[in-house]
Amino acid sequence: MSIASDLIRGHTETIILANLLEGDSYGYKINKAILQKTGNNFELKEATLYTAFRRLEEAGSIYSYWGDENTGARRRYYSITTAGKAEYQKLRDEWGTAKDLIDKLTEIGGQGNE
Amino acid sequence: MSIASDLIRGHTETIILANLLEGDSYGYKINKAILQKTGNNFELKEATLYTAFRRLEEAGSIYSYWGDENTGARRRYYSITTAGKAEYQKLRDEWGTAKDLIDKLTEIGGQGNE
């Protein structure tokens, strides 16, 4: 049931941004949310997740701050910026275009009519 | 209008196999077919195309033979094998699964209901 990583590649950032649109969150929780949303079929690998956070933060799409938990492990929270919201919209639009293109190019017959 | 290469990654082989299901063809022609199908919005880069042919041939999904043109540049034709047809079906199924997953994970609200 696991999904090929090449099919996810390029969507990691969109997935994270979509998650943060629902409110600030942190790495571990975001990954658990993904697991739950997909009925335990898919989760991002930690290394993938954290490198994506770095990219998004460097690009100005998100910013981070340490939580002030006084118990348990410390958490680094992420928040989506205005630029991040615009980036999300752009990526979603691109996904819509790409989806149609891939459907068209990989179906038998080639362009929707035999 | 150009599509991000990370969104195409992992689909190159499916696109080629889909094309070969319509009959034997060769690199240059396949790429022109893709261009035409997408209304000049997308084409595979040559380096991408030819490395994909190598992978597919090594995997036994396609085989190749030289055309016997007695004029113009020589052409290497590719033909899909039985294994290749099965591989195509597998990749299409995975695409269906991945598409649903990505839609679910990147939409606002997260799982289709607010």
Place this chain on the structure above:
DNA sequence: ATATATACCTTGACAGGCGAGGTATGTTGT
């Protein structure tokens, strides 16, 4: 003590896409 869950992080390898370059044939324009 040991295991498990929570929570973070980095390093190095790997694989696919692609820019840049190369080869060769045939046609069309000047």
Place this chain on the structure above:
DNA sequence: ACAACATACCTCGCCTGTCAAGGTATATAT
């Protein structure tokens, strides 16, 4: 004759995102 372009193939080396493997630290349960 020569240039330019279309057809048609190919390889090398870089770049980027993923991920296995390893590490750190806190809290709870057995």
